[in-house]
Amino acid sequence: MLPDDVRGILRAHPNRDQLLEVVLDLGRRPEARFAGDIANEFLRDEALSQADLDAAETSVGDFGGDNRAGIEGTLHRISAIRNRSGKIVGLTCRVGRAVTGHVEMIEDMLTGNESILFLGRPGVGKTTVIREIARVLSDELGKRVVIIDTSNEIGGDGDIPHPGIGNSRRMQVPVPDRQHDVLIEAVQNHTPQCVIVDEIGTDLEAKAARTISQRGVQMIATAHGHTLENLLKNPLLNDLVGGVVSVTLGDDEARRRRVQKSGLEREGPPTFGAAVEMVDIGHWRVHLNVGVAVDTLLAGYAPHVELRTLDAETRRVRVQPYLGGGE
Secondary structure, three states, X not given: OOOHHHHHHHHOOOOHHHEEEEEEEEOOOOEEEEOOOOOOEEOOOOOEOHHHHHHHHHOOOOOOOOOEEEOEOOOOEEEEEXXXXXXXXXXXXXXXXXXXXXXXXXXXXXXXXXXXXXXXXXXXXXXXXXXXXXXXXXXXXXXXXXXXXXXXXXXXXXXXOOHHHOOOEEEEOOOHHHHHHHHHHHHHHHOOOEEEEEEEOOHHHHHHHHHHHHOOOEEEEEEOOOOHHHHHOOOOOHHHHOOEEEEEOOHHHHHHHOOOOEEEEEOOOOOOOEXXXXXXXXXXXXXXXXXXXXXXXXXXXXXXXXXXXXXXXXXXXXXXXXXXXXX
């Protein structure tokens, strides 16, 4: 979908393996963005014309209600920026890769039936991880896995899913704001043992996730938020970790607890038993018991977590206990 000269440069680029996305904006030079500390790079001196953007648009699939499209047979995600009349004036072309090895970080957590929530900033690899988890659960552990693929980012564009998800089944979402309906439909119609969904972002989706968890179905999901503490402060999504309610204590109870008379407590059991804060690629903070971690945070203390780091060369995972909320 890229202009010929830009495509040639990227094919021979020394940092091609680290390419994160290509930005195409009308009247500006095409720009490559890389992972890690590699600097962004302009790919040619001439600005992009409307003809360049039109050619790129015709080479990808249809754009959905979330202004995202894909390229059939690949995992790439193309996101559009439109002007006030609806014409595309910019494209963000995110590189999608089926990468193996990430599951090593939480391999011990997948053999049971515990639901796991992944948190982290954009570009840290959340979608890549849950795609690999889908493959491992379906192929290696023999589970019935259904993926709710709102933007076709997990299983790729087209009706036949990418082999990167293994034997998992994939349900596409016709309209992004109906993702919660498809979540419930998956459990009612297709008897999954595990449901995987990317980007839980609304109150209805959080409630659907709780309903699925209450039916005994394992959930693997990502959510908007960098840390567990961020999620607690989000009134739409804190239900995923048990919810937060304000309580008033009597004088005797407040003195016994040595706290103020009013405070915050967890409202109920969390939807997800474990949570993973993806600080960076190969560097995760793992909360093995979300309920205890939330109670600790609401009491004003830093929860105990496990720091898990992956050595890129040896593929060994280092696990160490850690107390504190900093990096």
